[in-house]
Amino acid sequence: MLFQHFPGVLLGVDHQGLIRCTNPQAMSCLALSDQLLLEKSPEVIAAQGEAPVFARAIRDCISQGSAWQGLVTCRTGGGGMCQMSVVVQPFYDAGLACLVMLHDISEVFSQVLAERYLHENNETPENISTREDIESYVARIPGIVFRLRQAHEGALSFDYLGPGFEEQTLLCADEVRKDADVLLNRMSEEQRLKLSIELAQSGSTMSPWRLEMCIDSGSSLCWFEARGVPQHVADGAVAWDGLLLDITERKLHESQIEKLVSTDALTGVMNRRAFHDAAEAAAAQAMRHGQHVVLAMLDLDHFKALNDCYGHAAGDKVLQSFSETCRMSLRPYDLIARIGGEEFVVMLVDVQLVDAREILERLRSNVESMTMQVGDRALRVTVSMGAIWLDEAEELEMAMLRVDRALYEAKHAGRNCLRGLSRGGWLDQDEISASGHEGDGSHIREYRFVDTFSGSARLAIDEPSNSLHELPEGPCLPTPCPNCGQRQLRAPTTGTPDAWVYCGACRAFVCRYHEAADYPS
Ligand SMILES: Nc1nc2c(ncn2[C@@H]2O[C@H](COP(=O)(O)OP(=O)(O)OP(=O)(O)O)[C@@H](O)[C@H]2O)c(=O)[nH]1
Structure with missing residues (x-):
């Protein structure tokens, strides 16, 4: 009885995760025969990329008895795609482990419009039996049904926003209906941009779109998964029939899991794996x-x-x-x-x-x-x-x-x-000392770094820009060192009279350029 009259596709799944029975709607809604479905895993009907989530939902339902609701893009027998609202529920009967219930959201939408028509005209369209039937049908669909319309000049407006919108978003449905920006302004710049790209692509290829979006209600952040199926409407504009599904809990769960796998349990700081990703991104940006x-x-x-x-x-x-x-x-x-x-x-x-x-x-x-x-x-x-x-x-x-x-x-x-x-070797900290040189009233300080790794010296100048100048490997100056008398003095080739000169024998900065070189005074 239930299988025959259920207003959507029903798949009965056994403990191995294989489809054991279907209802006639599988053929009428998805154009998929029993031959194509029986003894297969339910995720065979999911579009590429959607199957893993669907498969996990079924696995969890069989092993842990946990129910799942979501939206899945499904393949139909005619080679097309449709957006299905999916409920996976445990069902311990007749050798089954769970039931998968699918509703086509376009179908739902037409029912919703019919309901509105019914309400406004007080008439009963032929394919609808009673308003109660429709209401209970719509009530079974998880999420908020909407129709979003894009005018020729690009402006977005909602033709329809289903029940539940105000409770879930804390926004006034009437205001959002009049002006879609009331809702869109609650999203981040990045997500608005993503949405406009999705809509542009979907409108030109007439393919469904899907987006996870975060809406700032003012007092809290809510995550929604939005999906829309495009169609041309009377005035030649494009409209999307779709569903908004509250996924805040799932997002919270995902971020908790993400935190768990990226955090060191004892100290609460990042672990090696998380550091690697974060450090690469931070360094590249810097x-x-x-x-x-x-x-x-x-x-x-x-x-x-x-x-x-x-x-x-x-x-x-x-x-x-x-x-x-x-x-x-x-x-x-x-x-x-x-x-x-x-x-x-x-x-x-x-x-x-x-x-x-x-x-x-x-x-x-x-x-x-x-x-x-x-x-x-x-x-x-x-x-x-x-x-x-x-x-x-x-x-x-x-x-x-x-x-x-x-x-x-x-x-x-x-x-x-x-x-x-340093870039070339060790900076021996004992040798790092501010020379006290203040330039001539400027903020230049000089530090001495002795590179004990390669044996050469480096001069780092802490300018206001903090740029680091390395001592070039220039030729030796003819002058002997005032300290040791050896001829191993080197100076930056761009040496100004006040630049420090380094003695390779003393391994120290020993004098200024004008004291060592024949510098025209
Ligand atoms: N209490 C505690 N000890 C840890 C943990 N992980 C590693 N250790 C210990 O840390 C110690 C590290 O010892 P060594 O690598 O020899 O280094 P060290 O004794 O700090 O010596 P130096 O690094 O040379 O100063 C080992 O005894 C490990 O057992 C932890 O999570 N908790």
């Missing part, structure tokens, strides 16, 4: 805008000993406090991730190079002064850090290798310190 990006690797010192002495639970507590200190010491848009047991990475985006050193130093010192109470003891830890700034177009994997070497240097140098790496 590079596009000409901003500096600094990557640092942090490793707690003697953590094994701490675990051995005070127990794993105390170690866990230290990791949590350490993460919290990182969060508090950095800006909200800097990235922090735990990539191993007691190993973390930090990415500072849009940072001036000299500031980066100060930020990381402050973090190191905050960790040093942090105390954690374990029983009657106050524990202290220290952290070693390696830091590099990212080169343009450098792969993140390569940068991770470089920063790992910088961290190794920090451990090697006695721990609880920061070591950096």
Whole structure:
């Protein structure tokens, strides 16, 4: 009985997930015969790209008894497509595990229009039995039925907005009907643009469209899945019959799952996988805008000993406090991730190079002064850090290798310190010192970096622009070094009288260019 008279397509699915029975509407609505459907999985009727969601809904229904409602673009026997509202529900009878109920939303829409006609004219169209029938039919359809019309000049208006719109969107249906912008203005710029692209494509190819959109009701954010089927209407304009389905709960669930898989459970910071994606995106964006990006690797010192002495639970507590200190010491848009047991990475985006050193130093010192109470003891830890700034177009994997070497240097140098790496080699922190040179009233400060990796020297000038100037590998000056007498003085080829001159023998900046070279005074 139920199968014969159900006002839509019904598929009975067994415990293996295969269709066991259908109703006559499968043929009349989808033009699919029993031969094509029986013993197949229900997702065979779903259009490409839609099948996985549909298959999962059926799997979950069979294994967990959970029901599902959604919209699926289905293939019809004639080679066409249609938008079906789908309900998957457990059904333990006659060897079945669940029922799949499908309603064609265009069909629903014509029923809705018929209902309106019925209401306005107080007449009964031939194909409709009673208003109660239609109302109960429409009530079974999940979502808000609409007809959206686009006039020739592109203006959008709603011919029809079904019941439930006001409760779900908290917007006044009458106002939205008069002016679609009342609804569209609640969407982000990006989603409005997506919608207009979908509508333009759908209007020109007369194919269905589908979009997930977020509507800001003022007091909350609601997610909807919208689908529309186009048709030409009387005045030659295009109208879409469609459904808005509230998917807020699903979106919330998805974002919780996303958070779970991207977050380190112990510390709440990002895990390695999430960091990789976020760091690549952040670095690419910063590079596009000409901003500096600094990557640092942090490793707690003697953590094994701490675990051995005070127990794993105390170690866990230290990791949590350490993460919290990182969060508090950095800006909200800097990235922090735990990539191993007691190993973390930090990415500072849009940072001036000299500031980066100060930020990381402050973090190191905050960790040093942090105390954690374990029983009657106050524990202290220290952290070693390696830091590099990212080169343009450098792969993140390569940068991770470089920063790992910088961290190794920090451990090697006695721990609880920061070591950096220039483009060519190590920046030995002990050698980094502000020379106090203030230019002539300008804000130029000079830093000395001795590159112990390659043995050559670099001169970094902290100008207001924070740009880094490397000492070119120019020829030796003929003058001997005022310190050691060796002839190994080098100066920038663009050397101004006040530029620093580096002695390869002393491995230090020893004098100004005009003091060393035959500079015309
Ligand atoms: N409590 C706790 N310990 C962890 C966790 N993950 C890794 N560890 C421990 O962290 C310790 C890391 O030890 P090592 O790699 O030898 O490093 P270290 O003792 O910090 O020495 P240095 O890095 O050289 O200063 C190991 O004992 C791991 O068992 C965790 O989630 N919780």
